[in-house]
Amino acid sequence: MARMAGRRLLFAAPVLLVVTFGVFAVAAASPFDPVKAYAGTAGLTASQHDLDQLRANLGADQGLVSRWWEWLTGALTGDLGDSSVLRRPVADAIGERLGWSVLLAATAFLVAVVLGTALGVLAARRTGGPLDRCVTSAAYTLEAAPAFWLGLLAIWFFAVQLDALPAGGLTDTASTTVSFDQVARHLVLPAAVLGVSQLPWFTLYVRQGVADALEEDPVRGARARGLSERTVLLGHALRSGLLPMLTLVGSRVPELITGALLVETVFSWPGIAAATVQAATSVDFPLLAALTVLATAAVLLGNLLSDLLYGIADPRVGFDG
C-alpha cells in the first residue's frame, strides 16, 4: 500500500511538470494580452511607451520557455511569484481563498456522499418500485442540470421568494467580521447546490451496486439463513455495493472543482474560483500555473485515495504492482 502511494507520487512529478508547461503554452498561444488585462481601462489612454514599459516590468516580453523555467525554479524554492491580476504574491492570494473553497467543496462532497448513499440504498431495496422510479428519474434530471442553473433557482426560491437564506457572500453585507454562525448560514445554499449537483452519480452507483449485490449468492444465502432485512441490506449488500462508489469518489474530484467554480461565481463566494477565471482571461501566468498545479494535485490525490479505499474495502483487489 505504501509502495503504491510512493510510486504514484513519483509519477505525479512528471505529470505536474507537463501540465504546467501545457498551461504556459496554451496561455501564451491565447489571444489575450497580459499587459492590456493588467492596465484595464487605464490602458485605453496609456501611451505605447508606458505600455511597453509595463510589458517589460511584468516580464510579458520574455519567451514562453524562459518564463516557464523561471516560474518552475522559483516554485521549487518556495517562491510562487507575484500575481499580476491580484497585485500580490501568489501564495498570499491563494492562501486567503483556498480555505473557503475547500470548506465549500468538502461540505458539498459530504452532502453528496451521505445523501447519495441513503437515496441509493432506499431505491435499490425495491428496484422498479415507486420510490426507485422517483429517485432514478430525479437523478437523471439532475445529471442534466448545470450547477449554476440550480444555483440561480435556489437563490430565486430560498433567498428572494422565501427570504429564508442569504443570496450570496460569505457574511452579511454590512458585517465586517467573519463569525461561525454567519458563515454557516451563508454556506447552506452554495454547499447544498454543489452537493445536489454531484448527487445523481453517487445515488445511481450505489443503487446499481446494492441492487446487484442483493442478487448475488452470498446475500441470497444470508437472506436464506433468516437474517433480518436490515442486516442483509446494510451489512452485506451495501458493503459490496459501495465498491464501485469508492472509485467514483476519486473520479468526481475534477467535476467538483469545475462545479465549485460556477457555484462560487453565482453566490459571490470568495473562493479561488473567481481568481481562476481572472487568472485565465488575464494570462496571469504565475497564478494560473499555481492553481493548475493545485487542481492537478487534487485530481491525482483523489484517484490515489479511491484506489486505496478500494484496496482496503475489497482485499481481492490488492494494491497495484
Add this chain to the structure above:
Amino acid sequence: MAARSMRGAIRGAGAAALAGALAVTASACSSPGGGGSGKGGDSAVVGIAYEPETLSPLLGYGKDGNSKIFDGLLTLDARMGLKPALAVALPEVSADRLTYTYKLRQGVKFSDGRPFTAKDVVFTYTTILDPKTNNPSKGELDAVKEVRASGDDTVVFTLKYPYAPFAQRTVLPVVPEHIAGKQDVNTGDFATAPVGTGPYKLVKWSRSEKIAFEANPGYWGGAPKVKKFTMAIIKDDDVRATRLRSGDLDGAILPPNLAEGFAKDQHKKTYAAKTYDYRNVTLPTGNKVTGDTAVRRALDLAVDRAAMVDKILDGAGKPAYGPVPTGSPWFAAGTERPHDLAAAKKILDEAGWKPGSDGIREKDGVRAAFPLWYLSGDKLRQDHALAYASDAKKAGVDITTQAGTWEVIEPRMKEEAVLAGGGSPGDPDFDQYTLLNSSLAGDGFNNMAHYANETVDKALDEGRKSGDTAARRSAYDSIQRELVKNPGYTFLTHIDHLYVVNDRWDGLTTQTEPHDHGLASGPWWNVETWAPKK
C-alpha cells in the same frame, strides 16, 4: 472579457431558470420585502458593479481624486471646481507656468497617527513616475520634470512644458512614505491594506465580495457622521436591484430600465449623474470610405442622436457632438448638429458618391461600406452600433457591425471603425489631446481614428500651454468648430449614470462623472458629509 460573456451566459440561463420555475410554481407571490431597513443612519451599504484591482494610489487607485481613504493636494467639489485639500490653497504658478508651489496643511495625520509631511508628497509622485512602478496611468503625469520638498510644508513641482490643466492632476492621493516606502510597490500589501489621511479607514477588503470602511475620527476635515460605510461588489445588475429591494443595500448603481422600477418607491430617491461618458464611432483615415471628409460629414448629419438617447438610454443621457458634453462650460454653443438626412444625402451626392443598384453609394468603384466593431458582451455599445448602422443605411452607407474583444479589434483599428467610449471630466485637454492629436495617432488606444488636422493640432497645443482662460476657451472653441467641418469621429451620446438610494440622509449630490465607473462615482462621492435625516 471572458468573465463578462460568462456573466451574460449566466444571466441568460438565470432568465430561463426563472421562467421554468415560474411555470412550475403556480402561485408566484411577488413584492419581496418593502423598503426601510432597520439600520441606523450612521451606517450605509451601497452596491457597486466594478471592483478596483488595487487600493494603492501608487498603482492608479483614486487618481481622479476622491478616494475615501486618501486625500490629494487638491480636490474637486460638486461642481468640479478645484479646492484645496492637503494643500492650504491652490498652487502658486510661476510666470513661465513651469513651476507649481503648494503650501501644505499643517497638523494632518495619517490614520495610523504619524504626521503627514512634504516628504510623503514627493515620495508619492516620484514612485508613480518610476519606470519600475506598474502604474498604467502614469502618462497623466507626463509633464512633471521634478518634484521636491522645500522644508516640511512646501512642495514644488517643475514641469517639462507648460501644462495648463496640471493643477487638476494633483487631486491624486498622497500615500505615507513610512509604510508604502518599505515594501514592493507592485505587490506589497499596501495595495490591500492602505493607510491614508482620508475621511475613512479601510476595515476589510474581501475581494469580489465587499469593501468595508469606518469613519476616521481624527479626520482633518471633521469626523464623518456616517460611521460605517460598505461597498458590496455585485456585478450582476439584476442581483443588485433585488438586493436593494430586499433592504440588504441602501443604494446602488442601476441601468435605466431597472432604476425605473424604483421610481414610485417613496423611501428611495433616484439620482442621475451627468457625465463625460461618451460613446462614439471612430472613422479611421486609413479607410477609403471613412477617410473621405464628405462621408464623415454625411454620417455626422445622418445619425439620429435624439432617438438613441430615447430608445437606447431610456432618456438618461444627452446627444453628443464631441467629447465635450453640451452642458459643459467648455462646450462651443452652435456646434450642435440636428438630425438631417436630406442634408447628408446632398453632401454625398455632391461629393460624387452615387447610389448603386442596391441603394448603396459608390464612388470611383469604391462601395460606401465599412465594418464597425464593438466590444462583445457590451449591450450598450451593441445597441449604439446597430442604431448607427441603420441610420447610415438610410443615407446609402452600408455598415456591417461585428462583435469582438479588444484583442481582435486592436489590430484592425487603423482601417476599420470601432464603437468606442471614454470621457474624463474637468479639463478639456484630458480627452481632446489624446483623442485628436495627430502625433498620437495609433499610439496605443490614443487617437484611434488616426485623425490629423493641422488647425486642431495647433489649437490643442495652445489650449494646453496657455495659462489664460480666454485664450484656452477660444482654442477649444475652434477645435469644436473644426470637428463640424471634418469630424474624425461620430459622437453619439453622453450617458447619465443612475443611482437609487434610500431617502435617509441629507446632503446627497452627484459630481460630473467620468467614463470609468470608479469607486468615487455616485451620490456617495461625499458620503463623509452626509447627515442622518431627523
